Amino acid sequence: MTLFVGRHVNKLDRKGRVSVPKSFRAALRAQGSKIFYAYPSFKHGAVEACGDIFLARLSASLDELDTFSDEQDDLAAIILENAHALSLDTEGRAILPRELVEHAGLSEQVIFVGRGARFQIWEPASYDTNRSGAFERARSRGATFKLLGGEKKEGRFR
Amino acid sequence: MTLFVGRHVNKLDRKGRVSVPKSFRAALRAQGSKIFYAYPSFKHGAVEACGDIFLARLSASLDELDTFSDEQDDLAAIILENAHALSLDTEGRAILPRELVEHAGLSEQVIFVGRGARFQIWEPASYDTNRSGAFERARSRGATFKLLGGEKKEGRFR
DNA sequence: ACTAATCCCGTTGACGCCCATGATATCCCA
């Protein structure tokens, strides 16, 4: 399975290293990635990251001439510009660039959050503040699955 | 058959392990899953679970959205984020994360409930309460089945 | 030579492997 799933709390040691969760490493390996790409989230004070597959989608979107949305192209370009290619040491740890640590306000503990093709890295307190309500919001608006069928819309980033 | 069918009562031991019913394990294997994914149910105080196939659909539905649309509260994203990838030991048992145990109020006994592509894990008392409620509601509406026929198994029922 | 990245070990604790036991269901044969 090439997907990033679930939440994992790990420590950021004083050398700036953090262990990437084992299941995330497995997903990266399944994507053929020996490294991963991390960039600041523009929606939140968090780090966002992905493997080769998602990055390739971003790149491909810029190469298309018939752009659907200039806004999307801008966002893709911004990500590619601000992405750091991070490698893993022999124990499966990565060193987070200072820029990203500051953007996300990371300290001792960080939480990895799987979101399918991507994942995020949060300061636990920020994560609680920003995301703990999402579950409740979804419930209260009576969220249900609509699609889940085999058919898919033609979208970009495929 | 890759579907989860029927009800099975199993024990949650003091290590937090629970045997996944044999037929459910067979369904997972038929899906090609050596693991399964468990997450808190939105509607009920229960654990919901699925195999690779369902989870891959969730992720695909996220990819169909514009990549940068406001996906934060999307149901699929929330599930991916709250899901735990659980593996089975040699005996076919999984350890249920504390978060899920608490959400469902599980104690000594749990009941596995097949729901087709997914299954649920309930505290037996909660299940009985909820189920009898659903039964009453359906009967008072004079509900009829549109699709396939109804119940197939005689199981625990109160 | 100084800084930073990578490697290498030792420690710790959780979880996966293993075996032994119990509880059912199935079969076989007198």
Added chain:
DNA sequence: TGGGATATCATGGGCGTCAACGGGATTAGT
């Protein structure tokens, strides 16, 4: 048809292994 033998699954617990972690040693880069 009854009852013992067998197979299968669920359960309990001991123990080894490995992932996460911390820190020292080594290499690389400018």
